[in-house]
Amino acid sequence: MNEQLKGKVAIVTGASRGIGKALASTAASLGINLAIAARQEGPLKETAEEIAKKYKVTVLAIPCDVTKLEDLENLVNKTKEKFGRIDILINNAGVSSQYPFQEQPIEDFERLAHTNYLGYVRLIRLVINDMIKNKSGAIINMVSGSTLCDPLPRNFIVYSSLKVGLRAFSKGLFWELRDHGIKVTSILPGVTDTDLTGKLKEITADTSRLMTTEAIENAVRFALTVPQNVCPLEIAVINQQTPWTAPVIPFKQQHPGK
Numbered sequence: 678m679n680e681q682l683k684g685k686v687a688i689v690t691g692a693s694r695g696i697g698k699a700l701a702s703t704a705a706s707l708g709i710n711l712a713i714a715a716r717q718e719g720p721l722k723e724t725a726e727e728i729a730k731k732y733k734v735t736v737l738a739i740p741c742d743v744t745k746l747e748d749l750e751n752l753v754n755k756t757k758e759k760f761g762r763i764d765i766l767i768n769n770a771g772v773s774s775q776y777p778f779q780e781q782p783i784e785d786f787e788r789l790a791h792t793n794y795l796g797y798v799r800l801i802r803l804v805i806n807d808m809i810k811n812k813s814g815a816i817i818n819m820v821s822g823s824t825l826c827d828p829l830p831r832n833f834i835v836y837s838s839l840k841v842g843l844r845a846f847s848k849g850l851f852w853e854l855r856d857h858g859i860k861v862t863s864i865l866p867g868v869t870d871t872d873l874t875g876k877l878k879e880i881t882a883d884t885s886r887l888m889t890t891e892a893i894e895n896a897v898r899f900a901l902t903v904p905q906n907v908c909p910l911e912i913a914v915i916n917q918q919t920p921w922t923a924p925v926i927p928f929k930q931q932h933p934g935k
């Protein structure tokens with residue numbers, strides 16, 4: 678429990694499992710009340726009940742598809758109806774699609790762009806004016822360690838280039854909003870053991886290459902607990918043997934379906 682954060686309110690997207698669930702738990706452990714969002718209601722409700730019981734905070738489960746503007750508006754409105762405020766936004770929902778570019782299904786581009794980029798920008802736009810009015814707020818965006826690679830890792834270029842855009846947007850947003858007392862932090866995780874990476878056979882075959890969510894939880898705890906006049910702009914938490922580094926990634930990395 679953290680006295681300064683106790684009773685604050687956070688929205689966490691993509692919080693039914695994986696990194697988002699871990700970060701919702703981290704926020705709850707600091708005494709923060711939550712509105713958690715994901716598309717599938719069942720697992721979301723289970724997560725809400727589990728976190729509320731364990732950390733004795735209020736957790737609202739709001740089914741939401743971040744690709745839909747009306748769902749984002751509903752998420753913000755329901756959170757404000759229940760809690761009257763939004764202090765923290767942890768923008769985390771994400772999907773993956775790994776293919777050699779020429780084989781990537783064309784419909785995946787729109788899904789990736791709406792989930793991993795536009796959903797983030799739209800949700801920030803929907804909460805930002807209240808944060809400006811309150812002269813405080815914290816926005817945490819889940820970027821990706823793959824944005825540290827140039828050129829981007831093969832078979833990830835659409836996913837990763839959208840994350841590069843998100844990273845650039847986040848940094849620009851901080852400079853634009855810092856006079857309003859709003860913090861914007863990008864988290865750049867390495868390859869983490871979640872459903873999102875579970876199907877990458879070259880990456881997951883050697884499990885010592887995968888991180889647990891623990892380092893990401895610590896990074897977010899740090900971002901939320903630094904003094905008011907400090908903003909960690911970017912925190913990269915990369916596993917020592919991240920498979921994105923050139924010598925480890927096979928020359929012909931295949932999609933799992935191959």
Ligand SMILES: NC(=O)c1ccc[n+]([C@@H]2O[C@H](COP(=O)([O-])OP(=O)(O)OC[C@H]3O[C@@H](n4cnc5c(N)ncnc54)[C@H](OP(=O)(O)O)[C@@H]3O)[C@@H](O)[C@H]2O)c1
Pocket residue numbers: 690691692693694695696697714715716717718741742743744769770771772792793819820821822865866867868869870871872873874
């Ligand atoms: N795992 C990694 O190695 C890694 C590395 C770097 C960055 N990241 C980033 O970290 C974030 C979380 O990834 P993860 O590994 O925890 O993935 P995950 O285990 O697959 O979980 C994804 C979460 O997002 C939700 N979600 C997916 N699409 C959504 C949508 N359209 N609207 C609302 N919620 C949606 C999912 O629930 P529903 O399916 O029910 O909607 C789920 O709760 C992503 O932004 C990802 O790009 C992950």
